[in-house]
Structures are given as structure tokens and as C-alpha cells.
Amino acid sequence: MRRRITTLAVSAALAGGVLFAAVPAQAAQGAVAARGKVTCHIGQMSQEAKAHRSKAAKLDARGQHKAAGKERAKARAIEKRIKQCQDADRNNPGPFGS
Secondary structure: OHHHHHHHHHHHHHHHHHHHHHHHHHHHHHHHHHHOOOOOOHHHHHHHHHHHHHHHHHHHHHOOHHHHHHHHHHHHHHHHHHHHHHHHHHHOOOOOOO
16 A cells, blocks of 8 residues: 555656646747747847947956956857857748748
8 A cells, every 4th residue: 555655656746747847848939939020130230249349459458357358248149149140040941941
């Protein structure tokens, strides 16, 4: 009897874990679909990255290395988003899968 109760408890715990693990994945898909279309202005974004890089160089020249590092991090983040947009454009099959 004790073995049966333990087996049932373990089975219930495993089933509950599977349900909890599955819920966030389903919720994330709905959130992405609800967000809608994402537009990337690559030219504008590259200008922003360039501005952050030049500001970082000026801050370095003034001796403000910590602030310059933050500006370079902002530029890297923008460049990463540009790359993601370019990859999405390259790998998107289009509306009809062509």
C-alpha cells in the first residue's frame, strides 16, 4: 500500500511539472503573436550606433572611461539588433513561403 501511494505521488508530481513547464512556452507564443509587426529602420539604427561610438571616443579622450564603456555597450546592442533584423529579412520566406 505504501509503495502504491508513493508511486502515485511521484506520478502526480511529474505530471504537474510537465504542465508547469508547458504553460510558459504556450504563453510566450501568444505574446509574440499579439505584439504584431516589428519594423527595423536599419539606416537610422546604424546612425545611432555611430553616434554612440563617437560619443564613447570623446568620453575616452576626456578620461571618462566608465561612461565611454556604457556608450560602447549601447552601440553594440544597437548593432546586434541591426544584425537580427538583417538575419530575419534574409531568413524570412515571405507571406507565401516563396
